[in-house]
Amino acid sequence: MIRFQTIPRLALGMGMTCLALNAAQAGEMTTQTPSVEKQRFGQLPDGRKVEAYHLRNGHGIDMTVITYGGIITSLRTPDAQGNVDDIVLGFDSLEGYRSDAYRQSNPYFGALIGRYGNRIAEGRFMLDGTTYELATNDGPHHLHGGDKGFDKRLWQAHSFENDTGVGVELRYTSEDGEEGYPGRLDTRVTYTLTADDEVIIDYHATTDKATPVNLTQHSYFNLAGEGSGSIVDHRLMLNADAFTPVDDTLIPTGELRDVAGTPFDFRDATPIGARIGEENTQLVYGQGYDHNFVLVRDDASAGELVTAARVVAPQSGRVLEIATTEPGIQFYSGNFLDGTLIGKGGDAYEKRSGFALETQHFPDSPNQAGFPSTILAPGETYESRTVWRFSTQRDDNAS
Ligand code: BGC
Numbered sequence: 001m002i003r004f005q006t007i008p009r010l011a012l013g014m015g016m017t018c019l020a021l022n023a024a025q026a027g028e029m030t031t032q033t034p035s036v037e038k039q040r041f042g043q044l045p046d047g048r049k050v051e052a053y054h055l056r057n058g059h060g061i062d063m064t065v066i067t068y069g070g071i072i073t074s075l076r077t078p079d080a081q082g083n084v085d086d087i088v089l090g091f092d093s094l095e096g097y098r099s100d101a102y103r104q105s106n107p108y109f110g111a112l113i114g115r116y117g118n119r120i121a122e123g124r125f126m127l128d129g130t131t132y133e134l135a136t137n138d139g140p141h142h143l144h145g146g147d148k149g150f151d152k153r154l155w156q157a158h159s160f161e162n163d164t165g166v167g168v169e170l171r172y173t174s175e176d177g178e179e180g181y182p183g184r185l186d187t188r189v190t191y192t193l194t195a196d197d198e199v200i201i202d203y204h205a206t207t208d209k210a211t212p213v214n215l216t217q218h219s220y221f222n223l224a225g226e227g228s229g230s231i232v233d234h235r236l237m238l239n240a241d242a243f244t245p246v247d248d249t250l251i252p253t254g255e256l257r258d259v260a261g262t263p264f265d266f267r268d269a270t271p272i273g274a275r276i277g278e279e280n281t282q283l284v285y286g287q288g289y290d291h292n293f294v295l296v297r298d299d300a301s302a303g304e305l306v307t308a309a310r311v312v313a314p315q316s317g318r319v320l321e322i323a324t325t326e327p328g329i330q331f332y333s334g335n336f337l338d339g340t341l342i343g344k345g346g347d348a349y350e351k352r353s354g355f356a357l358e359t360q361h362f363p364d365s366p367n368q369a370g371f372p373s374t375i376l377a378p379g380e381t382y383e384s385r386t387v388w389r390f391s392t393q394r395d396d397n398a399s
Contacts, residue, residue: 034058034195036159036166041066042094050094053159053168055193061390065191068094069151070112070170072219080317080392085225089354092344101340108218111151112189113144115174115181117216118330118363121251125366127210134180139249146179165194183209197390205382212366213376215384220334220354223313223320227347231355232273237310238266240293244362248285252363254370256294272333288335292328292362309357321389324359327372332356359386
């Protein structure tokens with residue numbers, strides 16, 4: 001098990017080691033202070049306004065979050081040479097996220113996902129003797145919250161600055177029966193951009209009836225810069241010795257399968273593309289990687305931050321480390337991107353031009369007795385934290 005290293009002054013797991021600064025970045029540092037700025041991003045057909053919050057950490061990283069879907073529309077970080085690029089896929093206008101082409105391919109770029117991230121088989125589950133029927137929006141299955149999940153809702157927002165960094169708090173109340181789910185769910189998500197080059201995502205929810213909850217964030221990263229081509233050269237480490245194999249419709253079979261000796265073994269950093277074309281039934285079903293990995297953690301670390309993943313882009317030297325309190329992470333290698341969507345930089349998003357690493361409970365848990373429960377009961381509080389830490393390294397071959 002790899003516990004995420006924290007530095008003592010922020011013992012709540014918020015502060016991690018800083019990256020070394022080169023001269024260009026150090027220069028920027030002297031001219032920047034952390035800031036958060038709100039601007040109009042667009043308007044929904046019913047007249048409601050969508051705002052954008054621009055967060056800057058005073059250390060060369062900035063990020064934009066919009067109140068529609070809690071979407072991270074841009075995240076700019078320096079590479080090993082100090083060149084700043086946007087490293088997440090997305091659009092610079094609301095229309096991009098609401099076009100017919102976007103809705104048809106439904107990639108969920110950068111969005112907050114709820115009430116249930118990932119799939120629920122046939123959009124159906126039984127809870128306390130009642131069968132609930134959910135919206136089915138992925139063939140026969142329910143995916144990422146249904147027809148109009150949290151990614152397509154307008155969130156209430158306010159910005160904040162505190163000792164940890166600058167951020168935005170987003171709130172959304174999902175009414176009883178929305179997309180077929182029981183109970184009114186009050187949801188709060190905060191994004192904090194820290195001076196230590198992290199994005200901390202805190203999820204919080206309460207309900208008035210028992211309901212499944214599995215919130216996540218669906219950013220697609222390309223650490224060489226969005227629109228710059230394929231991510232198959234990125235070297236990935238996953239802190240997982242098992243994954244949850246799926247059927248040909250991507251519903252877990254219930255098995256926890258050892259990764260040893262399979263293309264799913266990322267315990268040592270390996271290029272994403274090294275084994276992606278191998279003849280392997282699971283890779284065929286996903287058209288690449290589209291699987292939930294079971295994170296290594298002992299009982300004592302339940303609910304604590306553990307390192308889940310580390311990704312290095314060889315050319316840019318950018319490094320992304322992900323820590324989470326969740327038991328699983330979905331690694332999706334962007335297999336269903338097909339070039340039909342043109343991103344904010346004017347480039348087509350082709351197959352595997354971005355990857356997602358979605359911290360989460362396991363898919364279809366409401367129908368899988370052997371998986372950790374995702375049911376939130378009245379009186380309980382759903383709490384989950386994920387940290388993305390950005391840094392750079394110069395040695396292309398180092399993992
Ligand atoms: C899923 C993919 C899906 C993608 C976009 C990912 O979380 O695992 O199967 O295509 O989201 O919807």
